[in-house]
Amino acid sequence: MTDTSITSGVFDTPPIAMLPMWMVAFQAPQEDVDRIFEAVTQVAPLAQGKTDQNGYRAVSGVEYYRPREGTPTGAEDDIRRRPDVDEMRFFLPRDRDQLRSVIEAIYEVHSYYEPVITVTDVLRSQCKGLDDEDNPHRWWNKQGDWKQT
Numbered sequence: 001m002t003d004t005s006i007t008s009g010v011f012d013t014p015p016i017a018m019l020p021m022w023m024v025a026f027q028a029p030q031e032d033v034d035r036i037f038e039a040v041t042q043v044a045p046l047a048q049g050k051t052d053q054n055g056y057r058a059v060s061g062v063e064y065y066r067p068r069e070g071t072p073t074g075a076e077d078d079i080r081r082r083p084d085v086d087e088m089r090f091f092l093p094r095d096r097d098q099l100r101s102v103i104e105a106i107y108e109v110h111s112y113y114e115p116v117i118t119v120t121d122v123l124r125s126q127c128k129g130l131d132d133e134d135n136p137h138r139w140w141n142k143q144g145d146w147k148q149t
Contacts, residue, residue: 018123025089027116043101055090
C-alpha cells in the first residue's frame, strides 16, 4: 500500500519545496520562554534556509489546570487559571535522536514538572533561492522601522 498523505514526502512548487518535518511546540509562562528556547538552540540549530535559531512565539493565553493527588502542590478542588502563558513553535528534521535531545532540553529547564510539549507531522516551506531581489514585496525593498540604520 502506498502512503499518499501530504506529509509522506517532499512536495515541490517552482519557488518552494515543502519538506516533511516535525513541528515542536511547548507552552510556558512568558518569563520562562526565552530560557527554554535558548536551551533548545543549544542542542538543535533550528535552521531554515540560510538562517538558524528560527521559532515563532504566540503570546498570552490563559492556562487552566487542577492539581491532583501526587502533584508537588498536592490535590486541590479548584481549577487554577494562569495568565500570560505563551506557546513557542519550531521545526525539526524527522530525526528521533534530535527530537529526544530537544524534549530533554525543554524538560531540564522548564519550570513545570509536567511541561506541555507537542510534536506534529507537517510540511514546512524551504525556498529554492530564486533570484527575485527586485521583487517589490520583499522586506529588503520596503521601508519600516526594522530598516533604520
